[in-house]
Amino acid sequence: MYGITGYSNGYHQNQQQHSSEEKRGGGRRRRGGRRSRHPPGFRVSDHHHYHYNNDDDDDKQEQKAPLPCTDFDMAYFHSYAHVGIHEEMIKDRVRTDTYRAAIMEHQSFIEGKVVMDVGCGTGILSIFCAQAGAKRVYAVDASDIALQANEVVKANNLAEKIIVLHGRVEDVEIDEEVDVIISEWMGYMLLYESMLGSVITARDRWLKHGGLILPSNATLYMAPITHPDRYNDSIEFWRNVYGIDMSAMLQLAKQCAFEEPCVETITGENVLTWPHVVKHVDCYTIQHDELESVSTRYKFQSMMRAPLHGFAFWFDVEFNGPTNSPTNNHIPSLLTGASNNNHIDGIQKKKRANPNEALVLSTAPEDPPTHWQQTLIYFYDPIEVEQDQVIEGSLTLSQSKENRRFMNIHLEYSSGGRSYVKESVMR
DSSP states (O other), X not given: OEEOOTTOOOOOOOOSOOOTTTOOOOOOOOXXXXXXXXXXXXXXXXXXXXXXXXXXXXXXXXXXXXXXXXXXXXXXXXXTTSHHHHHHHHHOHHHHHHHHHHHHXXXXXXXXXXXXXXXXXXXXXXXXXXXXXXXXXXXXXXXXXXXHHHHHHHHTTOTTXXXXXXXXXXXXXXXXXXXXXXXXXXXXTBTTTOTHHHHHHHHHHHEEEEEEEESOEEEEEEEEEOOHHHHHHHTGGGGOBTTBOOGGGHHHHHHHHHSSOEEEOOOGGGBOXXXXXXXXXXXXXXXXXXXXXXXXXXXXXXXXXEEEEEEEEEEEEEEOOGGGSGGGTOGGGGSTTOOXXXXXXXXXXXXXXXXXXXXXXXXXXXXXXXXXXXXXXXXXXXXXXXXXXXXXXXXXXXXXXXXXXXXXXXXXXXXXXXXXXXEEEEO
């Protein structure tokens, strides 16, 4: 580690070599066709990180030892050094404009305060916070994109306000608490990539009592879908190829097309029922062990007669101030007809009782598209369902033991007297 005097920017290369378990990193791996960006045999260079000396032993610093940085983590951080990933995220106007709007909406919490940006990437959210009047921003990312972020900060004459820390949140040290934590941590299907754990770590180490977290809460939804065009394009195509019967390809085609979750864009017309709440995340209170496995039971009733091709998953996040956080009974008011309790996992959500109650970033099929799109789990064979027919079962999402950034999906479903099981991995 290197101690740094004051709050100057600048990179100091760590000359001590680390074993693979000691390497430092922090960033995210993401989206679309970029999940397999690394060529075989790629090498990951050692990461450096900063240490801000802390002479006072604080309760917040007495945390459990961080998880070691594995080779999988290093590959994940390495993927975020690619400019294309950041270009894709920044060009997502729904995402970026909503974050900027949330920062300005909460300017009174940010102005003159200390902010931490977890997984800062190119530093754009840190710059938005500086523009909103933050006294100081700690921009943390272990990907080598932090090097560019530091240059961006300098080019915008913000080096006195924004301190870029090149390292995992689990490893960097700063000598003060923060008033605000901001992070764009959401992966496909909300929990893929497991970056929320880094936000939890930052919260427990540095956030002041009564501090602000943006976004404040998130909700993952699922719903049965029909998508005949997708099934026809991928599967039925093989029944007649230029007049040739190639139906012998069908089973392989189904396996290749639908074995793993697909990230695609659908519309509200593809959705057969109101969505089911798989998991609600309160960023002020959620703990690490809650992310290891998420389970729910669901029961839907189809609104129409149609072939059931699988399930779609999407999420939304809300940007509430601390007084409106989920810990203050805010969440139930967002659900039409919800009872006065705080446990909403499993509720079928129709619409918000008051859409203006909180700033929302939504990836729902009926809302403007984002780079997250929706995550689809397709069946190998469709199920014909009638109007009002029941579709029920259970879902378990768990972190892969091989690589905690991967997600194992165990889906049980039944309809029309037949039961099925679908297992897949999001990697």
